[in-house]
Amino acid sequence: MSSLLTRVKSKMSIFAHRKARGMLDGEYGSVFKGRRSLDFDDLRAYIPGDEVRDIDWKASARHGSPLIKRYVAVRRQTVLLVTDTGRNMAAASLGGEEKKDIAVMALGVVGYLAHRHGDAVGLVCGDGTTSRSVPAKAGEAHLERLLREVNDRTGLGSPASGIGEQLSFVASNFSQRMLLFVVADELVPDAGMERLLRRLRAQHEVLWLTVRDAQLAGPQSAGARHGDRYDVADSSFLPGSLAALEAVMRAYAAAQEQRDAAREAVLRRLGIAHVHAGSSHDVMSAVFTLLERHRRGK
Structure with a gap:
């Protein structure tokens, strides 16, 4: 079984050659x-x-x-990785990978940065019905266990996603001030979730990464099979012949733009730094940007 953390470290090593030495560590160190x-x-x-x-x-x-x-x-901080392991995260991403692969990479990058700074890392994951928690500890073996937990629990047979369940679990069970790194799909927080995030934001540092969905409308949507599209979230089906229609593509693009704007508006109101990643290749630059935005308060 290949090590998930080894993949993360390899990606970070490649990225390090493209950025000034220490900049990524410096951005992480500025979070608390x-x-x-x-x-x-x-x-x-x-x-x-x-x-x-x-x-x-x-x-x-x-x-x-x-x-x-x-x-x-000079004192150890606690980083809590919060992610969705429902079936939405087993679907295809914008880049064609499973969304869980991007989530694992993002969680691994932040977790490994924490490890290098001597911080403890914990995990809360689950679906729309239940959450599971792994206590915060230090060490690479522990981080590998967390990444394996996310990877192995995410599949098309999992219950429907619902990151609100994990956020509620955190609010009810964690009182110590921590860094919450949330990885989820393209949800739009409703009024109830906004209240919950406001409560969490008052107590913790919160960073948010959205994993981009595959395009369901268009002539060459990533993850499409035989030209047809299937949404794992609600089992809806869109024939490829309809997905390629100009009117359908325009309507889909407009709806997606509205969802993105609504999500960004909520997170901006709450002062939560937010970025997107459509593939594992996007993760390093996305995490760097996320830490930088949080430091600058943008």
């Missing part, structure tokens, strides 16, 4: 707010959008350009 819990680590070049208060003016004067102080956590 409060300088009293951080110790100075090193310096890096100033990037537009960085906090002015983090500039080391003496070192900048010697160097000839602005340098930012980087810090590391």
Whole structure:
């Protein structure tokens, strides 16, 4: 059985060659707010959008350009991975992979960043009817177990998805301040979920990654079989001949745009940083952007 964490580390290694060394770790280290819990680590070049208060003016004067102080956590934090393992996540993604593969990659990246910073990582996963929790611990073996849990519990035979069940479980069972990293499909939070997220946001740091669905309308939708489309969420069926009609494609695109706008509006109101990923290749840049947006409060 191949290691899921090894795949994650390989993807991170490739990404590291494309970004300045330490930038991803620096973005992760900025998530937990409060300088009293951080110790100075090193310096890096100033990037537009960085906090002015983090500039080391003496070192900048010697160097000839602005340098930012980087810090590391001096006490262990807790990261809680929250994800959907219902049947929606076994469907095809925008890039053609199963959505659970993208979820595992995203959870693995954030979990491994936490591991490198000495933080404990836990998991809450499940479907629309039940949730399962794995207590937070440190170590690569533990992280591999969490990723395997998500991978093995997600299938077309699973109950319907419902990330609200997992969020309610977190709200009822976790009082310690943590970083919640939520991975879900293209849901639109209703009024009840918005209230729940507001409660969670008041107590925790919350980051959200949406896994992009396959396009059900269009001539070459990812995941389509023999040209026909099948929605695992509600068992609806769309013949390929209809999916390729111009009117159907326009209506589908308009509906998707409305869903995206509604989701983004809710998360923006709550101050929750949010990104999308349509394939596992998108995950590294998406996580980097997510951490950066959270640091900047966007």
